[in-house]
Amino acid sequence: MLITAKDLSKAYGSGENSIIALNKANLEITQADFISIMGPSGSGKSTLLHLISGLDTPTSGAVTFDGVNIYETGDRELAAFRRRKIGFIFQQFNLLPVLTAKENIIMPLLLDKRQPDEAYLKHITDLLGITHRLSHLPGELSGGQQQRVAIARALIAKPDIIFADEPTGNLDSKSGGEVMALLSSIWKELGKALVVITHDSRIAQMADRRFVIVDGALSEVQAG
Ligand code: ADP
Numbered sequence: 625m626l627i628t629a630k631d632l633s634k635a636y637g638s639g640e641n642s643i644i645a646l647n648k649a650n651l652e653i654t655q656a657d658f659i660s661i662m663g664p665s666g667s668g669k670s671t672l673l674h675l676i677s678g679l680d681t682p683t684s685g686a687v688t689f690d691g692v693n694i695y696e697t698g699d700r701e702l703a704a705f706r707r708r709k710i711g712f713i714f715q716q717f718n719l720l721p722v723l724t725a726k727e728n729i730i731m732p733l734l735l736d737k738r739q740p741d742e743a744y745l746k747h748i749t750d751l752l753g754i755t756h757r758l759s760h761l762p763g764e765l766s767g768g769q770q771q772r773v774a775i776a777r778a779l780i781a782k783p784d785i786i787f788a789d790e791p792t793g794n795l796d797s798k799s800g801g802e803v804m805a806l807l808s809s810i811w812k813e814l815g816k817a818l819v820v821i822t823h824d825s826r827i828a829q830m831a832d833r834r835f836v837i838v839d840g841a842l843s844e845v846q847a848g
């Protein structure tokens with residue numbers, strides 16, 4: 625199992641003002657999974673994503689990655705684990721505006737004092753159709769192209785899993801559809817687990833395992 629979340633809970637605040645953002649969530653993710661997690665705003669999607677990717681600590685419960693409890697490792701190990709094992713894609717792209725597309729893509733490696741594998745870089749930018757845009761600044765690219773640069777950045781460190789938080793939330797439906805089609809083909813070709821957080825049922829339906837979250841309660845939608 626790549627990732628296991630066991631009885632994962634998160635409460636914010638204390639006393640009367642305390643809210644349970646996530647209530648005993650259980651989730652198992654294998655290397656072969658394409659998972660969607662759908663829920664309305666405020667249902668706990670970001671909280672779940674932050675907990676299973678080691679960005680925040682749970683109130684109770686455990687998360688294991690390759691069998692290691694990520695909250696029992698030190699901060700440095702946890703940071704290294706995030707850089708090497710997980711690729712993140714955000715709604716707002718989060719590209720640095722003063723860096724070219726290529727510089728944005730390789731930044732995670734440079735921060736980890738590693739050099740890019742140029743052949744792999746070309747392979748993924750070809751897959752994403754952005755090889756001819758690598759010397760452009762983000763401001764010179766369309767939203768869909770910026771998100772494709774962000775996908776290349778998420779892939780550059782050869783992670784085991786990609787977490788995409790509302791990856792089409794800032795795109796029109798045509799570019800959003802293209803970005804989802806690319807994520808889906810990357811999942812097939814590169815064999816990386818893919819977890820997409822969305823409030824859009826059309827996007828959720830592209831996944832082969834679907835979960836819904838309502839008021840912090842996570843459940844899997846049975847196929848068929
Ligand atoms: P979603 O991503 O589905 O919109 P979130 O996980 O962001 O939902 O939030 C779930 C609930 O937890 C919401 O009620 C939200 O207001 C609350 N919440 C999230 N983060 C915090 C925080 N840092 N402090 C207090 N409440 C929070």
Ligand code: ADP
Binds near residue numbers: 669
């Ligand atoms: P998303 O659009 O991904 O659901 P949100 O807008 O819900 O994200 O939350 C953005 C950030 O603000 C998150 O990191 C979340 O932890 C934090 N947050 C959300 N709700 C609250 C809240 N009520 N109080 C404090 N922080 C919050």
